[in-house]
Amino acid sequence: MKYRLGIDVGGTNTDGVLLDREMHVIHSLKTPTTSDVESGIYHTISKLIAESNVSAKDIEFAMLGTTQCTNAIVERKNLNKVAIIRIGAPADNAIKPLAGVPEDIKSILNNHTYIVEGGHEFNGEEIAPLDEEKIREIAAELKGKVDSIAITSIFSPVNKTHESQVETILREVLGEDVSISLSSEVGSIGLLERENATILNASIIKVAKMTAEGFEHALKSNGIHAKVFFCQNDGTLMSKAYTLKYPILTVACGPTNSLRGASFLTENKDAVIVDVGGTTTDIGVLVKGFPRQSSIAVELGGVRTNFRMPDINSIGLGGGTIIRVDGENFTVGPDSVGHRLQDEALVFGGATLTATDVAVALGKVQLGDPKKLQHLDRQLLSNIYQRMVEMVEEAIDKIKTSADDTAVIFVGGGSVLLPDKINGASCVLHPENGGVANAIGSAISQISGEIEKIxxxxKENRQEILDGARQLAIEETVAAGADPEKVEIVDMENIPLAYLPGNATRVKVKAAGDLALA
Structure with a gap:
């Protein structure tokens, strides 16, 4: 029997699950997330193997979902030394790179910024020839000063020739030790947001490498020699090489894994998913089994970007959320004791009133020692609990696109705190193994491929172009490791761009398929 291992590293817990080839849950568990991450992953894997009696050599796939790249951007830690090259002068000189980016991150990244001649029109025609000589001068200047380079060109999603030429020249001079990120492969139409996304991608390659190597080391230390994949934020997987090239795509993969896991556990492909963790509650929408994507530019660490992101509404409510009481008044969060819950919550002998204490005191869940909560005023606790439920109901209303009631699925370790009936829900589901839905989501993930072009x-060429775009997405999915017999188109949109001449239409196609088994 062969198995697949799914790991999801959250801010509070590291969740793990083992599935067999028929996708049955063999065993699941939670362990506290450690500050170095790798040791937490190691202990989770070690405990899973020991408690499930599964042989390490029988694990053929291992998947990791992690918040490390997100945290690096938000906390401004361990970022690469990045050079920024924009191709588009003289057309794009008005607004410089990093416009609108917070000063603290700008001070880290803005040491080497260049604008050179080149770029293309919306239809792929050249604005100006690429200044190759200038690129060679830049490459010589950057040697030994940076370890990552972000390249952006005007309308490169339509024609990426100049970005590719710059990459080739840089490689000739700098070799393979410097990472290079191309905007045509990271973001979509929209120069400044695409450029920002590319810069952030270039800045977290070092963190992605440390995380990937840490995961591999934790696996090998447990005797596992599986094929390794990493979760991206559309609910599908990517290889280590792809992850090291596009680490930005791991951002928000945690909530996405929870959505996919909830869909799998309930066999429900269209619902609102509420993932309650130790610190936050993340609410997202399932559409045909995949997360609904955000249709607007997304801010990440204060930087406006346009790369693909799931539409997630997060609120400061979780099992470790701190409750502050002042007479009859109280506040719920947004701060949390996080992974210190079993040390600091009243029900475990600590001194901090948390959301978990409130639920235990009211008999909603059985944990710890309820006798430690007998001194609390029951009416006040009821008022606090009601406010917690209202916070979730309001968050669900904000993410719905219709006033109609909809199916709601509660998952995550903190979901036991919430009731079986809430306003705005046609039904509320608490699936078995929902506490580790994120790890299950990572383990069941498929391989995907996506193309976006103008x-x-x-009327004459419409069908031919759309069929060609579908085929490109399928080929990219198979190349990433999917079974050619099990790839299908999961999303397709074509939007006429009225502000551009020549019947310009943005075509975006996404395909997905199961992993090709050995």
């Missing part, structure tokens, strides 16, 4: 579409 075409000049007419």
């Amino acid at each position: 075409y000049a579409i007419s």
Whole structure:
């Protein structure tokens, strides 16, 4: 029997699950997330193997979902030394790179910024020839000063020739030791947001490498020699090489894994998912089994970007949320004791009133020693609990696109705190193993491929162009490791761009398929 291992590293807990080839849950568990992450992953894997009696050599796939890249951007820690090259002068000189980016991150990244001649029009025609000589001068200047480079060109998602030429020149001079990020492969149409996304991608490659190597080391230390994949934020997987090239795609993969896991556990492909952790509650929407994508530019660490992100509404409510009481008044969060819950919560002998204490005192869940909560005023606790439920109901209303009641699925370790009935829900589901839905989501993930291009579409060539775009997405999915027999188109949109001439249409196609088994 062969198995797949799913690990999801959250801010509070590291969750692990083992599935067999038929996707049955063999065993699951939670362990506290450690400050160095790797040791927490090691202990989770070690405990899973010991408690499930599964042989390490029988694990053929290992998947990791992690928040490390997100945290690096938010906390401004362990970022690469990045050079920024924009291709588009003289057309794009008005607004410089890093416009609107917070000063603290700008001070880390803005040491080497260049704008050179080149770029393309919306239809792929050249604005100006690429200044190759200038690129060679820049490459010589950067040697030994940076370890990552972000390259952006005007309308490169339509024609990435100049970005590719710059990469080739840089490689000739700098070799393979410097990481290079191309905006045409990271973001979508929209120069400044795409450029920002590319810069952030270039800045976290070092963190991604440390995380990937840490995961591999934890696996090998447990005797596991599986094929390794990493979770991206559309609910699908990518290889280590792909992850090291596009680490930005791991951002928000945790909530996405929870959505996919909830869909799998309930066999429900269209619902609102409420993932209650130790610190936050993340609410997202399932559409045909995949997370609904955000349709607007997304801010990450104060930086406005346009790379693909799930539409997630997060609130400061979780099992470790701190409750402050002043007479009859109280506040719920947004801060949390996080992974210190079993040390600091009243029910475990600590001195901090938390959301978990409130639920235990009211008999909603059985944990710790309820006798330690007998001194609390029951009416006040009821008022606090009601406010907690209202916070979730309000968050669900904000993410719904219709006033109609909808199916709601509660998952995550903190979901036991919430009731079986809430306003705005046609039904509330608490699936078995929902506490580790994020790890299950990582273990069941498929391989995906996505293309986004602008075409000049007419009545005569419309079908031919759309069929070609579908085929490109399928080929990219198979190349990433999917079974050719099990790839299908899961999303497709074509939007006419009225502000551009020549029947310009943005075509975006996504395909997904199961992993190709050995």
